[in-house]
Amino acid sequence: MGRIGIALMLMWGFGGFQAFAQSPDIFRLEYMLMPKNKAEAELSRYKLVANVPLKVRDTDNIIVGTEYNYLAYDIGDNAPFDNEGIKNLHIIDLNLAYVYKYKDDWRFIGVLTPRLSSTLTNSLENGDVSVNVTVGAFKDKQQIDKPIRLVLGIAYNSTVALRVPLPIIYFEKKFHPKWTYVVGVPKMGLKHHLKENHMIQTEFILDGYFVNLQNNIILPNTGFASSISSSAALITIGYQYNISKNMSFYGYAGHTIFQDGVLRDQDRNDIFTLNDEPSLYFRTGFRIGI
Numbered sequence: 001m002g003r004i005g006i007a008l009m010l011m012w013g014f015g016g017f018q019a020f021a022q023s024p025d026i027f028r029l030e031y032m033l034m035p036k037n038k039a040e041a042e043l044s045r046y047k048l049v050a051n052v053p054l055k056v057r058d059t060d061n062i063i064v065g066t067e068y069n070y071l072a073y074d075i076g077d078n079a080p081f082d083n084e085g086i087k088n089l090h091i092i093d094l095n096l097a098y099v100y101k102y103k104d105d106w107r108f109i110g111v112l113t114p115r116l117s118s119t120l121t122n123s124l125e126n127g128d129v130s131v132n133v134t135v136g137a138f139k140d141k142q143q144i145d146k147p148i149r150l151v152l153g154i155a156y157n158s159t160v161a162l163r164v165p166l167p168i169i170y171f172e173k174k175f176h177p178k179w180t181y182v183v184g185v186p187k188m189g190l191k192h193h194l195k196e197n198h199m200i201q202t203e204f205i206l207d208g209y210f211v212n213l214q215n216n217i218i219l220p221n222t223g224f225a226s227s228i229s230s231s232a233a234l235i236t237i238g239y240q241y242n243i244s245k246n247m248s249f250y251g252y253a254g255h256t257i258f259q260d261g262v263l264r265d266q267d268r269n270d271i272f273t274l275n276d277e278p279s280l281y282f283r284t285g286f287r288i289g290i
Contacts, residue, residue, distance in 0.1 A: 025049050025051060025287050025288065025289055025290070026050070026051055026052075026053075026246075026288045026289065026290055027049065027050055027051075027287065027288040028047065028048070028049040028285060028286070028287040028288070029047070029048055029049075029285055029286050029287075030045075030046070030047040030048075030049075030283065030284070030285030030286075030287075031044070031045070031046055031047075031283070031284055031285065032044065032045040032046075032047070032281075032282065032283045033045075033281075033282045033283075034232075034256070034259075034279045034280065034281050034282075035279065035280055035282075036074075036076075037275070037277045037278060037279040037280075038277040038278075039075070039274075039275045039276065039277040040075060040076035040078060041073070041074070041075045041076075041261065041274055041275035041277070041279075042073075042074040042075075043071065043072070043073055043074075043230065043261070043275075043279075044071070044072050044074075045069055045070065045071045045072075046069070046070045047067070047068070047069050047285070048067070048068045049065070049066075049067045049068075049287075050065055050066055050067075051063055051064070051065030051066075051095070051290075052064050052065065053290055056098075059101040060098070060099060060100050060101055061097075061098075061099040062096075062097070062098055062099075063095065063096075063097040063098075063099065064095070064096060064097075065094075065095040065097075066092070066093060066094055066095065067091075067092075067093040067095065068090075068091070068092050068093075069090070069091040069092075069209070070088075070089070070090060071089040071090075071091070071209060071211070072087050072088065072089065073086040073087060073089065073228070073230075073261070073274065074087060075274055075275065079274075080219065080220050081217050081218060081219060082217075085119065085121075085213060085215055085217055086119075086213070086217075086228055086274075088119060088120070088121075089117075089118075089119060089209075089211045089228070090116070090117070090118055090119070090120050090211070091115065091116070091117045091209060091211065092115070092116040092117075093113050093114070093115050093116075093132075094113065094114050094115075095111060095112075095113050096111070096112045096113070097109060097110065097111045097112075098110050102137070105139050105140060105141050106137060106138070106139050107137065107138055107139075107140070108135075108136070108137045109134075109135070109136055109137065109138065109153075110133075110134070110135045111132075111133070111134040111135075112131070112132075112133055113131065113132040113133070113134070114129065114130075114131050115129065115130045115131065115132060116128055116129055117130065117209070117210060117211045117212055118211060118212045118214060119211065119212070119213055119214050119215065120214070121214045121215055122214045122215070125212070125214060127212035127214075127226065127227070128212050128214070130157070132155065132156065132157045133155070133156045134153055134154070134155040134156070134168070135153060135154060136151065136152055136153020136154065136168055137151075137152055137153065138150060138151040138152070146173060146174055146175055147173070147174045148171070148172065148173045148174075149170070149171070149172040149173075150170070150171050150172075151168060151169065151170035151171075151184070152168065152169055153167070153168040154166065154167055154168065155168055168184075168185070169183075169184050169185065170182070170183075170184035170185075170187070171183045171184060177193070178192060178193045178194070179191065179192060179193070180193070185206065186205060186206035186207065187203060187204070187205050187206075188203070188204040189201055189202055189203040189204065190202050196242070197241060197242045197243070198239070198240070198241060198242070199239070199240045199242070200237070200238070200239055200240075201237070201238050201239075201240065201252075202235070202236065202237045202238075203234075203235070203236045203237075203238070203252070203254070204233070204234070204235055205233070205234045205235075205236065206231075206232070206233050206234075207231070207232050207233075207234065208229065208230055208231035208232065209229065209230055210227065210228075210229040211227065211228050211229070212226070212227050213225060213226055213227055213228060213263075217263060219263065219271060219272050222271040222272060223265055223271060224265065224266075225263035225264060225265060225271055225272060226264065226265060226266045227263070227264045227268070228261070228262070228263055228264070228274070229261070229262060229264060230259065230260065230261040230262075230274075230275070231259065231260050232256050232257075232258065232259035232260070233256065233257040233258050233259075234254050234255065234256050234257065234281050235254050235255060235257060236252040236253060236254030236255075236281060236283070237252065237253065237254065238250060238251055238252030238253065238283070239251055239252075246288060246289040246290065247287070247288050247289070248286070248287055248289075249284075249285075249286050250283075250284065250285055250286075250287070251282075251283070251284040251285075252281075252282070252283045252284070253280070253281065253282050253283075254280075254281040254282075255278065255279070255280055255281060256278050256279045256281060258276075258278075259275060259276065259277075259278070259279060260273070260275075260276050261273070261274040261275035261276070262274060
């Protein structure tokens, strides 16, 4: 497994932590499409997020939530195997978070995320389940002339072969009444606030996933594939319409800088490349924030 692929799958593991620390969603429904490219590969994803915040001791919160991703990979009829086995991929997270108020502006947070990532064609097996753990802190100062949000933490993902903690950093600052910048990993961006209910945003995003294949795929001359993964870096631009302070519709379009979709053997070695060609990228959704 390449270092970039490892890092991206680790980032996928702590994405939930960043969502909690930045702007937790009570509900989110999203659709993503990377249409067919020169490799005849197409990837689509449906995402559903639901979180319930529970007050503890007047200052702290427990957040119980779930995130479901349904992914479908289509590589046409040129593959040397039956690609039905990669058309239905499921990733289900259960997020259990505790948010501790340290000072008025600072919060400590811990997130435990049991994950099921599988084709779910058979009964559950060992490779289907993993656990991600993230701890960190975030500072949120919004009632000032130039609001800021800072997230620092460490994430551990048991899915990847190289099981080492990965540092997290995210910094957001509104440096002008109409402009906000975001610096961090796996996301960087620039926001332009047109009016109270309208925003345009550019993003640089790192994204990826890893799914266990319950039915191994037989590949000519290379053996059996037992998992599938994809990693990508993207540049996007999008528009968000705020129905209210916490409710919005959004849509983004962009293009990959690189992407790498591969089948892997039981030792996580790349044995077949599904897609390494550039692709367009579209994402749209509806969210209700806390």
